[in-house]
Amino acid sequence: GLLSVGNIDLPRKVRYRVRKKKKPVRVDKKCHLGRTYEDYLEFMAANPDTAVVQMDSVEGKKGGKVLLTIFFSNSELMLAFIRDRNTARSVAEIFNSLDTVLGRETFQALFPVILTDRGSEFTDPLSIECDMSTGEIRTRVFFCDPQRSDQKGACEVTHEMIRRVLPKGSSFDRLTQNDIDLMMSHINSYTRKKLNNRSAHQLFSTI
Numbered sequence: 001g002l003l004s005v006g007n008i009d010l011p012r013k014v015r016y017r018v019r020k021k022k023k024p025v026r027v028d029k030k031c032h033l034g035r036t037y038e039d040y041l042e043f044m045a046a047n048p049d050t051a052v053v054q055m056d057s058v059e060g061k062k063g064g065k066v067l068l069t070i071f072f073s074n075s076e077l078m079l080a081f082i083r084d085r086n087t088a089r090s091v092a093e094i095f096n097s098l099d100t101v102l103g104r105e106t107f108q109a110l111f112p113v114i115l116t117d118r119g120s121e122f123t124d125p126l127s128i129e130c131d132m133s134t135g136e137i138r139t140r141v142f143f144c145d146p147q148r149s150d151q152k153g154a155c156e157v158t159h160e161m162i163r164r165v166l167p168k169g170s171s172f173d174r175l176t177q178n179d180i181d182l183m184m185s186h187i188n189s190y191t192r193k194k195l196n197n198r199s200a201h202q203l204f205s206t207i
Helices: 037-046 088-102 104-110 125-129 149-165 177-188 200-206
Strands: 052-059 066-072 077-083 113-116 140-143
Touching (some): 037 113, 052 149, 066 149, 077 149, 125 140, 149 177
Parallel strands (some): 052 113
Antiparallel strands (some): 052 066
């Protein structure tokens, strides 16, 4: 207030646009309680024969469509679902749809334990674990430690195969679920030496 100068007196100032402020993503830190990686290890020690499914997201162009990937560790089969936005609600909707299509018994057999990272899209684990209409627990969700994607490294390796088709920074906006299904069909049909020269699809069908 020492100088009698307003914005109108500054020729460059009046040309500047007001910068848009991004709304911060609110993360409910309580969602990790009882679901940490340490909790996961304790649960698996008590239930060693339980199958584990790893879950993650693959982003296209920022702000555009994004993939939800579901990786079955026992067969290395991966499913991918395209979403318009990378939100917790979109993740819950996919699991609700799978529960409806598969039936509760098959759903629980395929998804007894889910391991994922701490992305904002996974901050509502209860909507994945629980049938919100009945209150029945249908699966268990656990989180990796912060900055430890290696704790679900098998899922990350399969993402590399997706990136051969959809490079980083490419837009997914024109893709449909049929396009994604075709891509994953090719990836899951790829024979691998570590699977005894079988494909993930072949191995999954025998489990």
